């Protein structure tokens with residue numbers, strides 16, 4: 001078997017005195033798209049933060065066969081790029097300069113960006129439909145425009161592993177598809193590996209090769225979308241009434257209000 005892109009073994013995380021992750025195992029193969037789902041507070045962001053090296057996880061996480069703790073900051077940044085749920089936005093920074101920050105791991109300390117770095121930034125902005133936003137201050141963008149800029153910075157980083165925490169939560173349905181199609185296309189053309197979290201279960205199932213259902217800091221189900229997106233599992237762990245119907249690219253999860261149908 002090939003060396004996994006991500007290997008998590010027995011990950012325990014305690015924060016503020018509470019157990020947040022209680023022995024999580026997870027493997028993501030190179031080129032695979034795995035999406036972690038689960039109710040609010042299940043521990044999805046915490047898991048991604050631990051995989052991305054933003055939380056200490058001694059001995060529990062390996063990236064492409066190297067223990068995460070052994071990677072230096074610049075080395076890690078060339079391997080893994082994270083799009084967090086609400087990244088800190090530097091005050092007064094333009095869209096172009098923010099996306100250019102993604103090239104930091106390739107620029108020598110005290111050095112300047114190269115023409116190739118600038119070309120990468122232009123290309124990514126173009127692909128994400130952000131060409132008209134170059135000079136705009138980040139703080140003046142709408143939530144959806146800003147979310148595309150966060151993704152642009154991660155793509156400019158050129159890492160092989162992309163960690164996406166709710167990457168499309170602020171996007172309209174058109175931009176949601178555009179962004180996810182772009183990520184999937186990069187996955188196929190550049191061998192990108194994707195580990196994501198998503199609340200839109202139908203969309204999650206359309207793009208993921210495998211899904212992991214997290215509840216109360218534990219993995220309660222894992223497998224292809226049709227094995228995880230079942231009415232039984234979703235009603236048990238989300239306390240939601242849903243119908244699961246077949247779709248073209250995976251099961252579609254439709255909320256179903258209790259009571260007789262309205263005519």
Ligand SMILES: Nc1ncnc2c1ncn2[C@@H]1O[C@H](COP(=O)(O)OP(=O)(O)OP(=O)(O)O)[C@@H](O)[C@H]1O
Pocket residue numbers: 015016017018020038039040041042043044045046047
């Ligand atoms: N620094 C912290 N101190 C204490 N508790 C924390 C800390 N960070 C996160 N938590 C708690 O850990 C739990 C898991 O949080 P996490 O953000 O990983 O959940 P999530 O599954 O991503 O949720 P959501 O779907 O709402 O984004 C939550 O109950 C949260 O309040």
